[in-house]
Amino acid sequence: MNAPESPRVSLFVTCLADLMRPSVAFASIRLLEQAGCVVDVPLQQTCCGQPGYNSGEYEATIPLAKKTIELFEHAEYVVAPSGSCAGMICHHYPKLLDGQWRERALALAEKTFELTSFLVDVVKLESAPAITTSLPTVTYHDSCAGLREMGVKEQPRKLLKNLCDVDVSEMQQSDVCCGFGGTFCAKMPDISEKMVDDKLRNASSTGATLLTGGDLGCLLNIAGRARRQGLDLEVRHVAELLSGDLYSPAIGEGE
Amino acid sequence: MEQHSQQFKENAANALADAGGVAQRDILALFTPIMRDAAVAEFGPYEALRQHVKRVRQHSLDNLDYYLARFELEATNNGNQVHYADSADEMNSIVLDICQQHGARKVAKGKSMVTEETGLNDYLQRGGLQVMETDLGEYIVQQAGETPSHIVGPALHKTRDQIRELFLDKHDLGERELESISDLVGEARVVLRDHFLQAEVGIIGSNALIAENGYSMLVTNEGNGDLCANLPNVLIICTTLDRVLPRAEDATAIQRLLVRSATGQPHTCYTSFYSGPRRAEDADGPLETHIILLDNHRTDILASDYSDMLRCIRCGSCLNHCPIFAATGGHAYGWVYPGPMGSVLTPLLTSLEASAALPNACTSCGRCAEVCPSAIPLPDMLRDLRHEQSVEKITPASWRQGLRLHAWLACRPGLYQFLTGIGIAVMHRIGRKKGGFRSLPLAGGWTSKRDFPSPQGKTFMQQYRQRSRSNEQ
Numbered sequence: 001m002n003a004p005e006s007p008r009v010s011l012f013v014t015c016l017a018d019l020m021r022p023s024v025a026f027a028s029i030r031l032l033e034q035a036g037c038v039v040d041v042p043l044q045q046t047c048c049g050q051p052g053y054n055s056g057e058y059e060a061t062i063p064l065a066k067k068t069i070e071l072f073e074h075a076e077y078v079v080a081p082s083g084s085c086a087g088m089i090c091h092h093y094p095k096l097l098d099g100q101w102r103e104r105a106l107a108l109a110e111k112t113f114e115l116t117s118f119l120v121d122v123v124k125l126e127s128a129p130a131i132t133t134s135l136p137t138v139t140y141h142d143s144c145a146g147l148r149e150m151g152v153k154e155q156p157r158k159l160l161k162n163l164c165d166v167d168v169s170e171m172q173q174s175d176v177c178c179g180f181g182g183t184f185c186a187k188m189p190d191i192s193e194k195m196v197d198d199k200l201r202n203a204s205s206t207g208a209t210l211l212t213g214g215d216l217g218c219l220l221n222i223a224g225r226a227r228r229q230g231l232d233l234e235v236r237h238v239a240e241l242l243s244g245d246l247y248s249p250a251i252g253e254g255e
Numbered sequence: 256m257e258q259h260s261q262q263f264k265e266n267a268a269n270a271l272a273d274a275g276g277v278a279q280r281d282i283l284a285l286f287t288p289i290m291r292d293a294a295v296a297e298f299g300p301y302e303a304l305r306q307h308v309k310r311v312r313q314h315s316l317d318n319l320d321y322y323l324a325r326f327e328l329e330a331t332n333n334g335n336q337v338h339y340a341d342s343a344d345e346m347n348s349i350v351l352d353i354c355q356q357h358g359a360r361k362v363a364k365g366k367s368m369v370t371e372e373t374g375l376n377d378y379l380q381r382g383g384l385q386v387m388e389t390d391l392g393e394y395i396v397q398q399a400g401e402t403p404s405h406i407v408g409p410a411l412h413k414t415r416d417q418i419r420e421l422f423l424d425k426h427d428l429g430e431r432e433l434e435s436i437s438d439l440v441g442e443a444r445v446v447l448r449d450h451f452l453q454a455e456v457g458i459i460g461s462n463a464l465i466a467e468n469g470y471s472m473l474v475t476n477e478g479n480g481d482l483c484a485n486l487p488n489v490l491i492i493c494t495t496l497d498r499v500l501p502r503a504e505d506a507t508a509i510q511r512l513l514v515r516s517a518t519g520q521p522h523t524c525y526t527s528f529y530s531g532p533r534r535a536e537d538a539d540g541p542l543e544t545h546i547i548l549l550d551n552h553r554t555d556i557l558a559s560d561y562s563d564m565l566r567c568i569r570c571g572s573c574l575n576h577c578p579i580f581a582a583t584g585g586h587a588y589g590w591v592y593p594g595p596m597g598s599v600l601t602p603l604l605t606s607l608e609a610s611a612a613l614p615n616a617c618t619s620c621g622r623c624a625e626v627c628p629s630a631i632p633l634p635d636m637l638r639d640l641r642h643e644q645s646v647e648k649i650t651p652a653s654w655r656q657g658l659r660l661h662a663w664l665a666c667r668p669g670l671y672q673f674l675t676g677i678g679i680a681v682m683h684r685i686g687r688k689k690g691g692f693r694s695l696p697l698a699g700g701w702t703s704k705r706d707f708p709s710p711q712g713k714t715f716m717q718q719y720r721q722r723s724r725s726n727e728q
Contacts, residue, residue: 013715015665019679020708022715041719046665046672052658054619056641056650060662067666095635144620173285177578181618183654186700188616190268193704194582195618198281224705227691252708254690 007123009037010075012068012089012112014082015047016216017237021251024216027243028081028115034243035125042071048080048088054182058096065093069104077122078112081239082215083146086114091149114146115239116214120155128163133246139208140168140238141199141222142175143215156214156238163242169206173198180221196225203233210234210250212241223251256374256402258605259589263612266587276584279414284581290519291572291626298515308512309630311505312566316557322466322499323548329469330546333531338547339496343373346549350375350458350491351382353545357489359384359455365473365480366390367460368406368569369549370493371591372604375458387450389479391443398425404585406592407517407571412584415439447479457483457541459529461494462513462568463506464546470528471546472506474513478525490541492529496548497557497565503528509568512628516570552604561636564599566629573623573633579616588613595623595633602640611649614640657697672716679710686710 009032017024025041032039049064068089072078080086089112093105119125138160146152160166179185179195199222203211211226211233213219223235234250249255259266270276295301315322327337340346346369354362362384370376376386376397388397392410396403399421403409410418419433422442433439459480463472471492473480484490500506507526514520533540556565574580574594585593590610592600598613619634627633644650664671686692686709694702701707713721 018715019675020710022711022713022718025715025719043716043720044668046668047661049662049665052662054638054641055654055658056638056643056645057655057658057662058642060659063666064662144618144622148621148625176622177618177620179578179618181620183658184615184618185704186698188264188267188579189700189704190264190271191579191582191616194271194277195578196705198578220708221705223708224691224701227706227708228693228704248711249690252691252706254688254709 007037008076009039009079009118010072010077011039011041012048012072012078012080012085013041013045014080014085014216016220017081020220021216021237023245023248024081024237024239027237027239027245028079030243031115031119031125031128031239032079034128035119035123037077037123044071048085050084050088051182053088053092053096062096065096065105066101069093069101069108072112073104073108075111077118078108079115079118080112081115081237082217083114083143083150083152084215084217086112087145087149114150114152114214116155116159117150117152120158125159126162128242129244133244135164135166135241135246136210136234137169137206137208138166138210138212138241139171139203139206140174141171141178141203141211141213141218143213143218144177146214147175152214156212159242160238166241169208171202171206171208173202178218178222180218182217185221192221193225196221200226200229200231200233204231208233210236212236212238214238219251227252256371256591258601258609260601260605260610260613261589263583263587263589263616266589267583270584270587271582275414276412279412280581280584283411283575284578287519287575288626291516291575294515294519294521297521298511301512301515304508304512305628305630308505308508308628309566311500311508312568312629315500315505316497316562316565319496319499319557322501323496325466326464326469326499329466330531331469333469334534335469335531335544335546338545340547340549341551343549343551346373346493346547346551347375347378349545349547350493351379351384353489353491354379354384354456355382357455357543359489361450361454362386362456362458363451363454363483363487364388364393365457365459365475365483366393366409367458367493368403368591369460369495370458371403372551373493373549375493387447387454389447389451389483390475391440391477391479394443394447395421398422402586402591404593405571405574406569406596412586451482451486454483454487456489456491457485457487458491458493459483461492461498463509464494464499465503465506465528466499467502468530470503470530472510473525473527473529474510474523475525475527476518476523481525481527484527484529485540488542490529490532490544492544492546494546494548495553496550497553513568513570516572516626516628556603559603560639561599561603563631564596564603564636566631567596567600568629569596570628572626572628576622576626578620578622579618583616588616595637596631599633599636599640607640607644607647608649611644614638614644672714676714676717679714683710683712687712
């Protein structure tokens with residue numbers, strides 16, 4: 001049983017985990033529970049609104065931002081397995097809204113975290129049940145919003161070391177965008193292709209056969225390109241690795 | 256300058272098809288950030304200086320009327336003639352008038368992006384003048400009949416071999432090897448020297464205008480700016496009115512940030528301050544000096560939501576750190592200013608319609624804002640420009656409607672979860688074996704270059720509700 005002072009976390013699932021890869025959200029719940037948190041999942045959640053917002057559809061995004069605030073503002077903590085969705089809530093909702101709503105957005109921002117930074121910086125998860133599967137050589141892609149908006153850099157590496165005994169094989173330019181950029185990759189496919197190919201080349205140069213990261217958008221892009229190129233590179237979300245979920249097919253792999 | 260920003264995607268595709276150019280840009284994209292980072296790390300209180308300069312630039316812009324008047328007064332007292340130009344044409348015609356008054360035939364020019372913006376060279380040449388660029392990169396670009404691809408390194412897109420071929424072709428100097436970089440630089444120096452000595456008018460730009468003493472600061476690496484400024488009898492400084500700063504120490508504060516951000520040097524080889532025409536006790540210098548302050552929409556920008564952009568000090572760091580700039584090179588942007596700063600400035604200085612692709616040439620990765628010495632929120636501004644494009648219906652209707660529909664649906668959790676549940680089930684059923692889709696309706700942009708990974712199965716919400724129900728039983 002959890003002690004009464006257990007941190008209470010509301011999970012912001014993110015639409016990509018909800019639709020494309022539920023195992024990321026289940027892994028997040030397991031990790032948060034291992035860290036002693038009580039986790040709830042507000043059932044009315046959908047999407048943080050990044051697709052429209054980043055394309056300049058501000059007016060359409062405002063009602064969605066308000067819905068999300070209403071749904072999560074009573075939480076003690078809000079945690080998302082995505083730096084960009086957490087960044088949307090923390091940095092962009094306050095820009096999008098005025099007056100009272102801006103105040104409410106700022107209050108929500110105060111208690112919203114990206115998963116790995118929450119586990120390391122807030123609840124200080126140091127260890128977890130030993131993961132018996134030995135991992136192949138792993139490289140890490142620093143997703144832009146997590147890195148620059150949420151300060152996620154050392155936290156996932158520290159967790160991989162402490163929980164999985166993995167030292168990340170660092171790739172060159174790990175902090176350079178993979179070319180996803182939401183609708184960017186569909187609007188400018190040629191440029192996006194060059195960027196994701198650079199990412200794959202840098203990842204492969206490390207000798208890694210597994211690439212991980214904290215944002216599904218980037219991982220879907222990288223995995224999709226790796227499959228198209230026929231590369232032997234598994235792509236998995238870091239929450240899956242940390243919770244020992246290595247058995248389900250990697251992103252883009254068949255059953 | 257003629258604008259080709261509308262063809263950004265085609266320009267980018269052509270740039271990406273040029274393997275040599277790609278390799279050249281890859282090297283620059285790898286090393287220029289390393290050099291900048293090292294210089295910033297060595298400097299120490301970089302962030303404090305950055306915030307200071309941001310405040311100084313903001314203060315100067317907030318009080319532009321006051322500091323411009325002060326600058327004009329001090330510069331005039333120093334013997335300069337100060338002109339204001341509203342438009343590109345006005346600046347060009349002021350310059351041509353001055354040249355004609357002096358019966359000039361030859362002009363020696365230092366690097367100036369402002370005169371690229373106004374198309375000054377073409378204008379003067381049409382007026383019968385011979386104009387020679389004297390910055391080595393700019394000279395190379397001029398000889399090649401091209402435009403700068405980078406605001407700091409105009410010829411960074413050119414390889415040594417290309418420059419060698421160009422010089423062998425353009426310089427009538429007989430048989431020679433020109434193998435080394437120093438051979439190339441030496442030859443350019445010889446060719447340019449005659450021109451410096453013959454030019455009646457010198458034209459340079461300015462990195463800062465100092466209100467308290469009326470001086471103009473110029474930061475260069477080659478010293479050509481000083482030769483342009485001191486050898487001809489007439490000097491014309493072409494710059495924009497947003498360059499003004501209160502004090503000399505503000506200009507040197509900017510110099511410290513500018514150089515480290517631009518080239519990773521602690522100093523360039525030359526930082527020059529021009530006070531005005533030659534005085535009785537001076538050994539050399541121009542007999543007459545003019546300073547032209549161009550507006551060309553700067554005051555419109557100052558009054559707009561994009562006024563932060565005027566803090567830009569033209570270091571080019573955002574270009575060096577932008578993965579899209581690295582992929583496409585500067586020419587793809589189709590006008591004077593490329594990269595993140597160019598994607599903001601170009602729509603503001605030309606039109607949103609003519610620059611429609613540029614605000615979209617961004618993944619919001621934030622690397623540009625992170626390294627910007629003036630802390631300009633470039634990705635936010637590009638997003639705001641996309642918002643304006645949507646409001647003005649420049650964005651294709653299918654994109655606008657699709658994204659609005661998505662947001663509308665996401666506000667209705669019941670309907671959203673019902674529809675996504677069906678869609679995901681269908682996709683999973685078709686894609687589960689192969690793990691992904693090689694093509695997918697409505698996702699052609701994505702699947703043209705990559706597989707669309709298959710969803711895992713039921714949505715999280717479906718599975719979670721199911722588990723909660725079975726736990727309750």
